[in-house]
Amino acid sequence: MERPPDQGRLACAEVSDEVDVQPVLEAGCERSAGRFGVGFAVEMRFEAAAAIICGVNDVDHAGLSRDSRSAALEDAAGLVERIRGWGRELGFDAVGVSDVDLSDAEPGLAAWLAAGFHGEMDYMARHGMKRARPSELVPGTLRVLSARMNYWPAAEVAREVLEDGRRAYVSRYALGRDYHKVLRARLERLAQRIAAEAPHGYRVFTDSAPVLEVELANRAGLGWRGKHTLLLERDASSWFFLGEIFTDLPLPADARTGGHCGTCRACLDACPTRAIVAPYQVDARRCISYLTIELKGAIPEALRPAIGNRIYGCDDCQLVCPWNRFARLAVEPDYLPRQGLDRASLVDLFAWTESEFASRMAGSAIYRIGYERWLRNLAVALGNAPTTPEVLAALESRAEDRSPLVREHVAWALQRHRG
Numbered sequence: 001m002e003r004p005p006d007q008g009r010l011a012c013a014e015v016s017d018e019v020d021v022q023p024v025l026e027a028g029c030e031r032s033a034g035r036f037g038v039g040f041a042v043e044m045r046f047e048a049a050a051a052i053i054c055g056v057n058d059v060d061h062a063g064l065s066r067d068s069r070s071a072a073l074e075d076a077a078g079l080v081e082r083i084r085g086w087g088r089e090l091g092f093d094a095v096g097v098s099d100v101d102l103s104d105a106e107p108g109l110a111a112w113l114a115a116g117f118h119g120e121m122d123y124m125a126r127h128g129m130k131r132a133r134p135s136e137l138v139p140g141t142l143r144v145l146s147a148r149m150n151y152w153p154a155a156e157v158a159r160e161v162l163e164d165g166r167r168a169y170v171s172r173y174a175l176g177r178d179y180h181k182v183l184r185a186r187l188e189r190l191a192q193r194i195a196a197e198a199p200h201g202y203r204v205f206t207d208s209a210p211v212l213e214v215e216l217a218n219r220a221g222l223g224w225r226g227k228h229t230l231l232l233e234r235d236a237s238s239w240f241f242l243g244e245i246f247t248d249l250p251l252p253a254d255a256r257t258g259g260h261c262g263t264c265r266a267c268l269d270a271c272p273t274r275a276i277v278a279p280y281q282v283d284a285r286r287c288i289s290y291l292t293i294e295l296k297g298a299i300p301e302a303l304r305p306a307i308g309n310r311i312y313g314c315d316d317c318q319l320v321c322p323w324n325r326f327a328r329l330a331v332e333p334d335y336l337p338r339q340g341l342d343r344a345s346l347v348d349l350f351a352w353t354e355s356e357f358a359s360r361m362a363g364s365a366i367y368r369i370g371y372e373r374w375l376r377n378l379a380v381a382l383g384n385a386p387t388t389p390e391v392l393a394a395l396e397s398r399a400e401d402r403s404p405l406v407r408e409h410v411a412w413a414l415q416r417h418r419g
């Protein structure tokens, strides 16, 4: 999944360019901005204060809040249940608690990096094992609250779009509003709600920091890791996003969820590019999600035909999962399809100008890949589309595009139709 390029650009000693710096900044709390440059231990304490200053009330943090924190922790199990309830009120389907020991995930992470499976995603290698060590990333962290939010949208039937080569397939998570914005704001509200009862140092993350989100959520009892590596749950499918609150509250941890894949290997067999090279191992360099979202340059030619009409991300390994037959529709209106993206034709999308792309995709995760990669992806899908006069005309209209990347992909697509 993509990295939000607008995140983590503040000078933050420990997590330089991946950290999610939103909470106090978005709350418009000017005095907080400068504090992110200092060490995390200080920052954690400050953020607790910031939550109070910005969101709750400006009290003597060292005195009053210590008392209310101790009082709240006297019934820590009750506090966790209330947190789950507040989470549900905020639109999360489940919230769980894990401790911060991910040491048994480190060999897998190291093997994945050593195999080069991260491709061009340098941010995956940059922080090394800190990704598996939440308390090194944010000193003072004792527990991680993981939350999941269903995004399965009421939209055109996915299979039907995938089977119609004239239409564009956009992965279900990206049809609506950018989930980073939705989750981040909700997590912040949840963290502040907790702070009102039990003042705490916290940070919120969603796909925005070097964190093993799936491992944490599995330990927090939110589901098991499927062979496609994603988290899934019996009654919740895998169509959900994950986010976390790192906290210094010593809450009781939940029990880890055990797996229910059994002998099934449907996701491995269904992957169009054979990116799931073994159970629980995705070679990102082959994954269509990586190729259409993360990869900046040319898509390897050998993989282009298998991309079909997938122009942004891929859902195949989840669409075939038997547990996803029980998927429920998301209640969050922000995840409803925008701009008719669930049924759009490739030719129509390829005709968008750069300013149309910018205005129509504002607020969508798709905006992040930019116009050039958007056209690159569409050119590949048009190369895989049935040969029609409309498809040929669309491709020819961009044969002399000012971007060499787009020109090369258009030339490849035309060659496929003519050759």
Ligand code: B12
Pocket: 001, 002, 105, 106, 107, 108, 109, 111, 112, 113, 121, 124, 171, 172, 173, 206, 207, 208, 209, 210, 211, 212, 213, 214, 215, 228, 229, 230, 231, 232, 238, 239, 240, 241, 242, 243, 280, 281, 282, 284, 287, 289, 290, 294, 312, 313, 314, 315, 317
């Ligand atoms: C990088 C990344 C990607 C990359 C790589 C995917 C991957 N499997 O690693 C790409 C771009 C391909 C990708 C694609 C997608 N992503 Co993504 N992605 C991430 C991100 C940022 C990091 C994942 C990570 O840590 N990978 C590192 C590897 C090492 O972890 P891992 O694969 O889970 O491996 C573990 C084990 O399987 C094992 N292992 C792995 N390889 C090996 C090798 C050996 C030899 C051994 C022994 C063990 C082993 O050890 C590891 C540690 O336990 C997370 C957000 C986050 N910060 O966690 C989102 C995240 C995982 N993605 C998400 C989503 C939704 C997707 C897509 C569905 C999007 C789409 N529709 O296109 C696809 C699904 C593809 C897939 N089958 O994984 C969601 C998943 C939600 C869920 N239900 O689980 C997350 C959590 C984002 C979020 N906040 O919601 N993603």
Ligand code: SF4
Pocket: 228, 270, 271, 272, 273, 274, 275, 276, 282, 286, 287, 288, 289, 313, 314, 315, 316, 317, 318
């Ligand atoms: S998202 Fe698509 S390409 Fe990536 S592993 Fe799943 S099925 Fe394969």
Ligand code: SF4
Pocket: 225, 226, 227, 228, 260, 261, 262, 264, 265, 266, 267, 268, 317, 320, 321, 322, 323
């Ligand atoms: S398709 Fe089968 S193997 Fe893959 S995650 Fe679902 S149950 Fe597990």
